[in-house]
Amino acid sequence: MNSPVPSCNCSLTLNKKGSRKFLKMSFPVHYGNYSELETHEFIFHFNLNNEIIRVKKKGDNWSHPHEWLKRTIGNDWVYYSTGGYSGVFDATGEYYLPNFTYPTNNILGGNPFLLPQVLDLTDNWYSMLQELQGSVSPLSKSPYDSKSLQHPLDIFLPHTPQALEKKAENLFEIIGGRISVLPPDARHVDYNLVPLTISRGCLYKCRFCKVKNSTPFTELSRAEITDQLNQLKLLFDKDLANYNSIFLGEHDALGVTYKLILHAVEESSDILQLHRSNILGSNTFFFGSVDSLLSTPAELFRELDRLPGNTFINIGLESADQATLDHLGKPIQESNVRDAFQRIQEINREFGTVEITSNFIMDENLPSGHYPKILELIRDSQQHKKPKGAVYFSPLAFDRPSRSKLFAFNRLKILSRLPTYLYTIQRL
Ligand code: SF4
Secondary structure, three states: OEEEEOOOOEEEEEEEEOEOOOOOOOOOOOEOEEEEEEEOOEEEEEOOOOOEEEEEEOOOOOOOOOOEEEEOOOOOEEEEEOOOOOOHHHHHOOOOEEEOOOOOOOOOOOOHHHOHHHHHHHHHHHHHHHHHHHOOOOOEEOOOOOOOEEOOOHHHOOOOHHHHHHHHHHHHHHHOOOOOOOOHHHHHHOOOOEEEEOEEOEOOOOOOOOOOOOOEOEEOOHHHHHHHHHHHHHHHHHHHHHOOEEEEEOOOHHHOOHHHHHHHHHHHHHHHOHHHOOOOOOEEEEEEOHHHHHOOOHHHHHHHHHOOOEEEEEEEEEOOOHHHHHHHOOOOOHHHHHHHHHHHHHHHHHOOOEEEEEEEEEOOOOOOOHHHHHHHHHHHOOOOOOOOOOEEEEEOOOOOOOHHHHHHHHHHHHHOOOOEEEOOOOOO
16 A cells, blocks of 8 residues: 655555566566655665665656666665667566676676766665654554654664675575575576575686685585575565575585485475465576586486476586687586587476576687587577577676677577577676
């Protein structure tokens, strides 16, 4: 219900019902249930724990009426821009470009965090709320304390920027550290997922990689996974009702014994009750590697296909050219990359709710065999166009937008017989 708030010239809608599906639309779609506070200048959104999750300015002093700032559970602000480029959807599979406050490998978009109106919101949203609250008449006696008067905006004020930062730190403590990169497939749920660590580290420690850590690859125990889930349930609290997806961390969850993956998916479903979410369906996302994919029995994919929900597994192939793999410092053989790509096609054909996607590196200074050998896989070896099994190109350099890289990507996309997109690194 939308209620005008006395003497504040603003209105507050509690528990507003957003979309029950993640939709790819050219206008902003807000999903799940949330509260909306609208003033003549701003719109603020809060989750079911009354923590700020989105904000935008109204009027001419804002780049585009469809653009928003979103706050993630890792307490990052992300600016969603329309991109000012009509090919955004073709390049990324999404209508909006996420822009981050930290270095990443994007080749589209600008730097909205340099704009004063954007900085004003990320820096001052809380004092704006305090000012609004100061101008509001008390509504009624608090039901909890008969002496104190309750203001309608009181519910948001305990969630200060410091409290939100602390909550993000608690999240990282529970899962054993910040997640340096999420799979590109997480775009299907706008990167809104519950992270659950089932393994740490990765197998290869590639020289080129900017998101790796020094932890040797290790698998967590069932007890550690259950303990994390119980703590995550408490941390997400009421807003858990707005989540229908999990990410199994961190860099190569496919590398654990396949029964542990199934256990993590089933235990998450029991403890987090994702199938009861305000958003329909459920999804599991994780990463895999060439070796973990080649050694995983078909049993895993069969079982995942049998369980409710969809599974997206993203495999870092990087290149099918030995000279490029050596140049990148990725200690695998090109023949294994070709075998993994072949296996990906088989799994995508056979199991309807499992989609394996792959990543390749893009850069102007790679050995000459890199692109021809990728085209052998994504064009020559495919009889016809396929709707499933996306291929992502990940720019190697962390720098600013580049027209020449975009041109190179568009050429690959036109030639590819698989859905082909850019992969911009996003953390949690
Ligand atoms: S690319 Fe993947 S396997 Fe290689 S170091 Fe990075 S996280 Fe590890």
